[in-house]
Amino acid sequence: MWHFVWMFWLLPFFFFAMLMRRRRWERWHDRRPRDGELEAQRSTVDALETRVAQLEERLDFTERLLAGRAETATKA
Numbered sequence: 001m002w003h004f005v006w007m008f009w010l011l012p013f014f015f016f017a018m019l020m021r022r023r024r025w026e027r028w029h030d031r032r033p034r035d036g037e038l039e040a041q042r043s044t045v046d047a048l049e050t051r052v053a054q055l056e057e058r059l060d061f062t063e064r065l066l067a068g069r070a071e072t073a074t075k076a
Contacts, residue, residue, distance in 0.1 A: 033041065
């Protein structure tokens with residue numbers, strides 16, 4: 001008779017597990033970005049990529065300028 005006691009606790013456990021699973025799914029579903037938010041994020045990423053490219057160009061220019069000065073200093 002006592003071996004059926006665990007069945008009593010099994011049903012609420014499964015109910016609770018399914019309830020938590022449903023809650024997690026609903027929270028994830030609500031967090032998905034909307035179309036407007038996605039476009040805003042894409043434009044922000046594009047702007048950041050542009051800024052990084054400009055900084056790389058400036059760094060390259062500065063490195064070439066310093067390398068030219070170093071060559072001039074060694075020749076003199």
